[in-house]
Amino acid sequence: MKIQEIFDLAIKMGVESDFRGKDGVEKVLARKNKKYEALSEKAKEEFDKEALINPYLDTRIYNIAEDKEIKKILVGIDIDTSELLLAKQLGDIDLVMAHHPTGRGLANLADDVEMQADIYSHYGVPINVAEALTFVRMQEVARSVSTSNHQKTVDAAKILGINFMNVHGPADNLAAGFLKDLLERDDLETVSDLFDLLRDIPEYKEAIRIGAGPKIVAGKPENRCGRIAITEVAGGTGTSPKLMGEVSRAGVGTVVGMHVSEEHRKEAEAAHLNILIAGHISSDSLGMNLFLDELEKKGIEIVCSSGLTRVKRF
Numbered sequence: 596m597k598i599q600e601i602f603d604l605a606i607k608m609g610v611e612s613d614f615r616g617k618d619g620v621e622k623v624l625a626r627k628n629k630k631y632e633a634l635s636e637k638a639k640e641e642f643d644k645e646a647l648i649n650p651y652l653d654t655r656i657y658n659i660a661e662d663k664e665i666k667k668i669l670v671g672i673d674i675d676t677s678e679l680l681l682a683k684q685l686g687d688i689d690l691v692m693a694h695h696p697t698g699r700g701l702a703n704l705a706d707d708v709e710m711q712a713d714i715y716s717h718y719g720v721p722i723n724v725a726e727a728l729t730f731v732r733m734q735e736v737a738r739s740v741s742t743s744n745h746q747k748t749v750d751a752a753k754i755l756g757i758n759f760m761n762v763h764g765p766a767d768n769l770a771a772g773f774l775k776d777l778l779e780r781d782d783l784e785t786v787s788d789l790f791d792l793l794r795d796i797p798e799y800k801e802a803i804r805i806g807a808g809p810k811i812v813a814g815k816p817e818n819r820c821g822r823i824a825i826t827e828v829a830g831g832t833g834t835s836p837k838l839m840g841e842v843s844r845a846g847v848g849t850v851v852g853m854h855v856s857e858e859h860r861k862e863a864e865a866a867h868l869n870i871l872i873a874g875h876i877s878s879d880s881l882g883m884n885l886f887l888d889e890l891e892k893k894g895i896e897i898v899c900s901s902g903l904t905r906v907k908r909f
């Protein structure tokens with residue numbers, strides 16, 4: 596496979612596991628195309644054209660130094676210059692792939708947050724409420740990433756002549772879809788039963804071994820879980836803490852997430868909502884693994900780095 600084919604497969608798998616469904620994703624792209632058409636010539640020039648075809652702007656190809664057949668990839672959750680040097684040192688790496696975005700992907704992280712409104716609406720929060728709170732959160736995320744040195748690692752890849760890309764939103768969608776299929780059951784009685792299911796997933800088992808396993812951060816193990824919602828895995832980054840109260844009032848008893856702030860915990864406790872953190876890097880690994888399985892099936896060798904726990908499911 597060439598780099599563009601690997602990238603296209605990631606986007607395709609991301610759409611297939613997207614909370615919004617294929618139609619929902621197409622609507623988002625259609626909206627962006629309409630917006631683009633209405634821009635002035637100058638604004639069109641500045642517009643990130645990738646937004647017209649790629650629904651996950653936090654997933655990008657940053658550098659193609661040599662457009663060759665990819666046989667071996669160094670994959671990591673976070674890639675910076677040190678992993679790029681590691682790839683150079685190994686000598687036979689055709690592509691370096693990060694999970695977390697950098698460069699233009701990081702600058703566009705807020706774009707991925709937009710889907711949080713649809714995720715919360717799926718669990719019963721009125722769309723007007725979910726959209727209003729998500730809009731505020733998008734602005735916060737955009738401001739917080741705007742001070743980053745986005746291009747640092749991209750510049751290093753260019754200097755070293757290394758092929759470099761990342762897969763973020765699609766991998767998080769895959770992790771959320773996997774957890775949704777496994778955990779959203781009505782035969783689980785307590786938060787502790789839910790926890791037991793989670794601890795049997797190999798990525799979380801390994802996270803427990805290294806002291807970073809799942810944690811109940813709001814509620815008690817013996818609490819009944821009620822309706823379970825996977826709201827805090829896909830959607831780029833943490834949501835608005837105010838959504839904790841809203842989703843509780845919408846009928847959810849337990850939220851499973853991968854990054855939940857202290858503010859989320861307080862809001863959840865006030866709304867008697869249980870929160871189970873599945874683990875951040877372990878959930879990132881889970882999502883990447885579901886994608887990497889498809890690459891390995893095509894004969895591509897994966898070298899793990901930077902926190903990636905590789906588990907094959909084929």
Ligand SMILES: [Fe+2]
Pocket residue numbers: 695875879
């Ligand atoms: Fe992450």
